[in-house]
Amino acid sequence: MTDASTAERELGTTFMPRFDAQGLLIAIAVDSVTKDILMVAFMDAEALQKTRETGLAHFHSRSRGKLWLKGETSGHFLRVEQILVDCDQDALQLMVRPEGPACHTGARSCFYRSLDGDSLVKIAP
Template sequence: MNELLEKIDFNADGLVTAVAQQHDTGEILMLAWMSRESILETLRTGQVCYFSRSRQKLWRKGESSGQVQKLVEMRLDCDGDALLLLVDQTGVACHTGRRSCFYRAWRDGALVEIAAPLVAPEMLYKGS
């Protein structure tokens, strides 16, 4: 794991961008940030763990919603400044209740919603 961490170009805040992609369909699910600690936690447990910039702490995907991501493979880009996480996503990935956070598209001069929520957001976090 040290070899991987040495190759990552963390930003001034000690974070690296991470893109989550469904391993079997190629669907891009979300973008988040990871710290050294969250990377180690992810590799140790197999459950994806990010760093929440707003809460300034580790954020284990699905800890409050149950919508977990199991790591299939972690990849590092050529510059070392971005990770690609191939995951097996349980349920939705977006806090809006959509499968993907990328549910809006610029089409014909307008931003349009291309995916409706699959789960009401208040239902995702009712136990938290």
């Protein structure tokens, strides 16, 4: 990348998402009210486009190798209110309104355990 494109990506106003070698970037879903991190997933260009078009969080399922609308089977959609872009445009923070638990386990957030030594301890909701 040239210095000019690096400067534009890091300091400019043009959205230039930087996907990794697999065509993915990190997307962190954050509750817009509580500011709790709900989940971390990956987006490809299609997921990013669908999210922007619909206002519903779409991701790329690495295990299934396809587009995934969060809530398509559970009904627990993530309504995107704002997309924040990190400095080098390889990660997004999705400010969302969750419609139910964000985690596939039924937990409000995927971050429902803390590390205590070598053990995981469930934390209060």
